[in-house]
Amino acid sequence: xxxxxxxIKDVAEAAGVGVxxxxxxxxxxxxxxxxxxxxxxxxxxxxxRPSALGRNLRQRRTGGIGLLVPDLTDTFxxxxxxxxxxxxxxxGEPVVLGSTGDDPEQEAELVGxxxxxxxxxxxxxxxxxxxxxxxxxxxxMTVVFADRLPAERPGDAPSGPMPGxxxxxxxxxxxxxxxxxxVPPPPPSPPVLPTGVPAVxxxxxxxxxxxxxxxxxxxxRRIAFLGGPGHDRRVAAFREAIGPAVxxxxxxxxxxxxxSAYAAASGLFQSRPDLTAVLAGGNVLGEAxxxxxxxxxxxxxxxxxxxxxxxxxWAELCSPPLTVIAQPGRDIGYRACxxxxxxxxxxxxTVVLPTELIVRGSCGPLR
Amino acid sequence: xxxxxxxIKDVAEAAGVGVxxxxxxxxxxxxxxxxxxxxxxxxxxxxxRPSALGRNLRQRRTGGIGLLVPDLTDTFxxxxxxxxxxxxxxxGEPVVLGSTGDDPEQEAELVGxxxxxxxxxxxxxxxxxxxxxxxxxxxxMTVVFADRLPAERPGDAPSGPMPGxxxxxxxxxxxxxxxxxxVPPPPPSPPVLPTGVPAVxxxxxxxxxxxxxxxxxxxxRRIAFLGGPGHDRRVAAFREAIGPAVxxxxxxxxxxxxxSAYAAASGLFQSRPDLTAVLAGGNVLGEAxxxxxxxxxxxxxxxxxxxxxxxxxWAELCSPPLTVIAQPGRDIGYRACxxxxxxxxxxxxTVVLPTELIVRGSCGPLR
DNA sequence: CGCCTCCATGGAAACGATTCCATCATGGTT
DNA sequence: AACCATGATGGAATCGTTTCCATGGAGGCG
Numbered sequence: 001x002x003x004x005x006x007x008i009k010d011v012a013e014a015a016g017v018g019v020x021x022x023x024x025x026x027x028x029x030x031x032x033x034x035x036x037x038x039x040x041x042x043x044x045x046x047x048x049r050p051s052a053l054g055r056n057l058r059q060r061r062t063g064g065i066g067l068l069v070p071d072l073t074d075t076f077x078x079x080x081x082x083x084x085x086x087x088x089x090x091x092g093e094p095v096v097l098g099s100t101g102d103d104p105e106q107e108a109e110l111v112g113x114x115x116x117x118x119x120x121x122x123x124x125x126x127x128x129x130x131x132x133x134x135x136x137x138x139x140x141m142t143v144v145f146a147d148r149l150p151a152e153r154p155g156d157a158p159s160g161p162m163p164g165x166x167x168x169x170x171x172x173x174x175x176x177x178x179x180x181x182x183v184p185p186p187p188p189s190p191p192v193l194p195t196g197v198p199a200v201x202x203x204x205x206x207x208x209x210x211x212x213x214x215x216x217x218x219x220x221r222r223i224a225f226l227g228g229p230g231h232d233r234r235v236a237a238f239r240e241a242i243g244p245a246v247x248x249x250x251x252x253x254x255x256x257x258x259x260s261a262y263a264a265a266s267g268l269f270q271s272r273p274d275l276t277a278v279l280a281g282g283n284v285l286g287e288a289x290x291x292x293x294x295x296x297x298x299x300x301x302x303x304x305x306x307x308x309x310x311x312x313x314w315a316e317l318c319s320p321p322l323t324v325i326a327q328p329g330r331d332i333g334y335r336a337c338x339x340x341x342x343x344x345x346x347x348x349x350t351v352v353l354p355t356e357l358i359v360r361g362s363c364g365p366l367r
Numbered sequence: 368x369x370x371x372x373x374x375i376k377d378v379a380e381a382a383g384v385g386v387x388x389x390x391x392x393x394x395x396x397x398x399x400x401x402x403x404x405x406x407x408x409x410x411x412x413x414x415x416r417p418s419a420l421g422r423n424l425r426q427r428r429t430g431g432i433g434l435l436v437p438d439l440t441d442t443f444x445x446x447x448x449x450x451x452x453x454x455x456x457x458x459g460e461p462v463v464l465g466s467t468g469d470d471p472e473q474e475a476e477l478v479g480x481x482x483x484x485x486x487x488x489x490x491x492x493x494x495x496x497x498x499x500x501x502x503x504x505x506x507x508m509t510v511v512f513a514d515r516l517p518a519e520r521p522g523d524a525p526s527g528p529m530p531g532x533x534x535x536x537x538x539x540x541x542x543x544x545x546x547x548x549x550v551p552p553p554p555p556s557p558p559v560l561p562t563g564v565p566a567v568x569x570x571x572x573x574x575x576x577x578x579x580x581x582x583x584x585x586x587x588r589r590i591a592f593l594g595g596p597g598h599d600r601r602v603a604a605f606r607e608a609i610g611p612a613v614x615x616x617x618x619x620x621x622x623x624x625x626x627s628a629y630a631a632a633s634g635l636f637q638s639r640p641d642l643t644a645v646l647a648g649g650n651v652l653g654e655a656x657x658x659x660x661x662x663x664x665x666x667x668x669x670x671x672x673x674x675x676x677x678x679x680x681w682a683e684l685c686s687p688p689l690t691v692i693a694q695p696g697r698d699i700g701y702r703a704c705x706x707x708x709x710x711x712x713x714x715x716x717t718v719v720l721p722t723e724l725i726v727r728g729s730c731g732p733l734r
Numbered sequence: 735c736g737c738c739t740c741c742a743t744g745g746a747a748a749c750g751a752t753t754c755c756a757t758c759a760t761g762g763t764t
Numbered sequence: 765a766a767c768c769a770t771g772a773t774g775g776a777a778t779c780g781t782t783t784c785c786a787t788g789g790a791g792g793c794g
Binding site: 007058059 | 779
């Protein structure tokens with residue numbers, strides 16, 4: 001019953017040829033039309049499928065590409081994953097998935113697992129810093145980052161300050177400074193990005209700037225930022241957009257969990273009842289903000305205006321529908337996959353995809 | 368620079384022992400304490416990692432487990448995937464992911480890909496029917512279904528009737544009948560489920576029944592069901608709960624896409640303005656229902672009551688917050704993974720996980 | 735007519751691991 | 765003192781594929 005799979009040897013035997021010939025026929029090598037046809041027929045009849053194991057072992061090449069995301073429950077990463085999957089499918093490459101939970105340790109462990117599987121092309125939304133990704137690259141992995149860049153300093157989790165704590169170093173991390181290209185009042189978009197680091201990112205800077213300007217235009221002055229893990233670049237952009245006089249109490253961080261996000265949002269609203277607008281750095285944060293506001297009887301947008309980074313299907317369902325900074329999650333994944341696949345040539349450049357402010361109903365004029 | 372990975376041979380050489388000894392030490396075989404220590408030291412120093420390729424080839428065993436879901440953008444499948452990932456990680460097994468888009472053809476293709484990768488344990492939310500999964504099983508795959516069962520009849524997509532069309536055969540599909548165990552007015556929960564089919568399912572029947580009773584209790588009589596691909600069991604449960612006099616026009620199907628869901632919902636509201644309650648078979652359908660209702664100026668719950676199958680984080684964000692039938696997506700994934708991992712012994716039984724009606728604000732009394 | 739080239743073809747090595755089996759040393763028993 | 769059981773150890777086969785290389789035949793050209 002359990003018919004074990006036919007091997008190339010079986011095919012060769014049945015077709016009366018050598019295994020080498022079968023291999024050549026199947027991988028497009030030269031062969032006489034007669035044998036080619038015969039081999040093909042036999043292979044089809046035996047339902048022969050070459051084993052990726054054998055092939056990969058021989059070629060010392062990997063099967064598949066790895067995909068590491070913080071949390072598939074977050075719609076954005078789901079979109080990103082769908083993009084990667086779509087591209088990988090069209091290339092016929094399997095995708096090995098890992099969820100890091102925004103934990104550098106788990107991430108490192110998963111990288112090890114991929115290494116063991118001989119998966120040497122990886123698309124990652126990084127949680128850890130150089131001490132994870134340095135070794136990975138050194139082990140010969142082709143890594144493309146998506147949505148974020150890893151923290152610069154070894155051992156530095158990119159989320160910066162811990163949950164509930166208010167703000168961090170006054171001028172952003174090393175990575176952020178580098179991102180901003182060292183020009184304090186930099187020219188308008190497109191932003192200058194670190195070269196040599198293959199990555200696909202959304203144009204956070206432009207998105208955030210647009211949102212801040214929009215809020216400013218509505219009269220808001222006390223604008224808060226609600227950040228999560230991996231939002232360093234967004235925070236930096238926020239600081240840049242706000243200008244020199246950033247009210248540090250209005251920059252708050254949460255970890256990846258929904259509870260933490262809610263706590264951060266609620267804490268922010270309670271400690272600073274004078275704020276008039278909030279910019280949430282991701283959809284989980286946005287959700288938390290809506291929830292916290294409702295819990296505290298703050299009406300949106302009457303009492304507080306809200307902009308969420310990330311467009312998700314339910315943003316339209318909220319009442320009022322949420323004004324968002326949309327980023328093309330699916331495209332980010334797709335492009336990252338393209339990059340990692342054709343990384344054979346010279347190293348791929350970083351790609352920046354545009355964001356878009358979608359104005360719905362969660363922002364109103366200052367009153 | 369590109370230090371290629373150390374092989375077992377390198378370790379053996381460096382430790383001055385044979386490869387067999389290294390293998391034994393590393394996989395817990397017998398060895399003298401002295402050599403064991405030496406080998407371990409050398410292995411650590413060389414940062415040796417056994418190649419899964421070599422191992423799997425030799426053992427003719429698969430690396431990893433496959434996971435096939437319709438769409439990672441759907442939060443529910445994201446939760447399910449997280450569950451699988453959690454369990455797989457703790458077992459040290461890599462997960463190969465595929466997204467089927469609810470398309471039997473893509474699904475079959477992905478199964479082929481997994482076969483090629485020698486991945487012979489699969490967790491699937493099936494889209495195709497027996498003509499996909501029969502061959503898969505025959506090829507020696509251990510398959511555990513999650514959330515759904517495949518259609519019984521070959522070539523029969525489990526979604527039954529096509530989008531927009533109204534209802535199907537008057538008494539559910541063969542699969543559903545089998546599910547109901549052939550007893551037309553069956554005893555209350557727990558439902559009798561098909562044995563021998565390894566699967567992890569939510570107790571749709573109880574969930575739907577509870578929801579229908581709840582709506583009935585509020586006075587609703589014209590209750591509609593909005594179904595999507597793979598919702599056969601839910602439809603069947605709905606029919607059963609409603610009783611013999613099912614208004615077939617109130618049972619509507621959409622395909623997996625959000626557009627289709629919206630179209631179905633909108634069409635339903637417009638063609639049957641007399642309905643007073645809607646039961647959405649999944650979160651995408653629920654989202655569509657909310658959107659369509661708003662578009663048509665139907666207020667929830669004043670004009671129409673709404674229950675959504677699936678609890679998702681944003682259900683609470685809606686206003687009013689959505690009353691839902693919660694199913695443990697993460698647990699379903701986790702259990703399915705457990706099942707597929709310890710499938711070595713006798714065949715695993717089907718597992719049914721409880722659902723829960725979470726009453727929030729989207730249902731009101733008939734007026 | 736002979737030689738050289740070219741192409742189709744098959745044998746065999748290699749990839750990196752596990753595992754069977756033979757070998758050898760050791761220590762205990764008769 | 766001879767023998768046997770036990771345990772550590774290394775060699776070699778094996779898994780399924782690709783690929784190098786040798787072989788042999790056919791055909792073209794000098």
